[in-house]
Amino acid sequence: MKTKWISFLAIASLWSCSKTDDYVDPYANVKATFGSSIDLEHLANYANQTIPTYITKDNGMANPITDKGATLGRVLFYDKNLSSNNTISCASCHQQANAFSDTQVASNGVNGTTARHTMRLINTRFANESKFFWDERAASLEIQTTQPIRNHTEMGYSGTNGDEDFSNLVTKLSQLGYYKELFKFVYGTEEITESKIQLALAQFVRSIQSFDSKYDIGRSQPQVANDGQPFPNFTNQENQGKQLFLAPPQFDATGNRTGGGLGCAGCHAAPEFDIAPNSGNNGIIGVLNGTGIDVSVTRAPSLRDIVKTDGTLNGPLMHTGVFTDLQTVIGHYGNINIAPGNAVALDPKLRPGGNGQKLNLTAQEVNAMMAFLKTLSGTNVYIDAKWSNPFPN
Template sequence: MRIIQYGTLVLLFCSLISCNKSDDYQDIPSYPNIAAAFGTKINLNQLDNYANQAIPSYISKDNTQGNTITDKGATLGRVLFYDKKLSSNNTISCASCHQQSNAFSDTLVTSIGVNGTTARHTMRLINTRFANEKRFFWDKRAPTLELQTTQPIQNHTEMGYSGLNGDLSITDLVNKLSAVGYYQELFRFVYGSPEITEAKIQLALAQFVRSIQSFDSKYDIGRAQTADDVLSFPNFTSDENKGKRLFMTLPTFDATGKRTTGGIGCVACHNAPEFDIDPNSKNNGILGTIGSSAMEISVVRAPSLRDIAKPNGKLNGPLMHSGIISTLQNVLDHYGLMNVATANTNLDPRLVPNGFGQNLNMNSQEIANVISFLKTLSGSNVYTDPKWSNPFPN
């Protein structure tokens, strides 16, 4: 696989589109292929707002790293994200696995690709931008979101442009897209030239993914009225505030790893208010590999806990990289009493207090309270906002 240095991507982007100027939609020439392909779903004279969305004042993390979101770039990214032409047999798009109705995840344990099913469960893409962690995939093998975006395209199973063992290559994809009228027009609209490259695809896709944000949850309503995350929120029920306190408060353990006082300390790894994963986290003790008896200890990343469930409380799909957990109760059962595998040399030390697998010693009411709190992290707009929806006619 060809690796492109991230700095090169940023320099390329900034040389083509000013990183310091807002988009100018005046005097846009005619783009007949865009109009024919997308109708009213994309209006180049009145683009959707990706660049200037409201972000709460208490949100401080941002891993954009120079590839500033623009309305033009994210619009192109949206088309690429939903276009099945990005797969070798024209049947799979990024959105086939990352579905808006499921917080850009999948209800299946493994998603369907062009040559089988994925090796890991599809990660949610909510608030990807708002995290300290700058590496991507469950095992963090991609150093930036930009470089991550085209790896599924170049995966034999997922989208089929691996360039290996008879597969077409990413160059073949670029040539394929270059012959599509609406891409000639979109790339000219965004970059000033119809030339298509992998680097330009990466920049646009990353902008679209980073634009997907969710800050209209019950938690956000309460946090906006409160000085910090620890204080009780005025809009929360008593159980939700108790669950929040348990989540936010570190536990005290005895010599054998049993919790004696305090909360359950989820915040140590899932940092509020973004609820992203601590970049220094190691694995969480779930080692299973889909379709294999092998043990996997390299999975150390996780998506934000935001929108882990829909507004109605139903999960947006199974949890963990192996999809082995199907309820929030199961999550708390797993962390409540950690079983430490002898061969797991990469277990997060926060899960083994005093050398023992932690025993959070939670009662049923505490578990119910934490679950109530986790459900407050779900918004509603992200599931229905047209700017993140399929731009192609149904």
């Protein structure tokens, strides 16, 4: 019996060694490429982040965020292989350090610079307007995600002007071991399609949220039932700015403000501070890289994290990058001129009685508005590792 038992142990040991030697790690390429920045056995929390109870908008219900999908989206977002010459990624223009925008007026692409300034990607999931791009030409964030890839100037898989088309990109990504593993991990198959890329990228972008600002601290206080109440953590100046932002103005027959607030919430409603659907343009109708006017810009990013907590702008503002400080922005809305060719496309709220609004701002009001806008900025969105570059430097 002792001899038979020893033989059994020897066979078992050999079997065990054989199984170990034959084992193939299904995520070997992911581990070799990303190291500890991506751990598929311990995924970052994208799907179950805390969302304040006063936030009610959600345009991502048709493509719910999953930890797996957003992880793949993060890799795609930062991967320069998505451009035709392997030099540009989504993150090249949408930089975490700048609230996922760019400090340059026009961002660099593979064949020149972008036609409009790069829009911030903060709280896109909580935007009331579900269309994307400055001119809202994409019906959803999913559709938007691959349009820069298909753009000749930006990422170069346009299928025009000598570019390869999107199918060539799919072939290229299919040859990368980490994508074989990631697509199988997320979708159960190594097959890569544009639709799968769109779903994953949109999940990652929608996961980028900012709710740790001074505004959020005040709004979440138990004694604060709505935005109209003074926030106990605000200074008098910040509360004044908040009231000016929320309250509609009163105008005379010529468009001069005679009382009330500044009416900013008419287009950028609290607490999401996104753009109202069906808005017209805001009077900024210039163009980059050309001449003429552009009256089609009716989309805007959330006003959250328009600046960092120290007051530094996250890049120039508007689609032309024409403004480089908050005071100038407020001044623009304080004195709207109806330019030739823009009488119809200009948002009606900016032309009371058919006249460009004149808010007759005082220095105190301008300073209060700037103080309030700075309360909309958090800190975590700039440093959270789950939104950072997973590729080694």
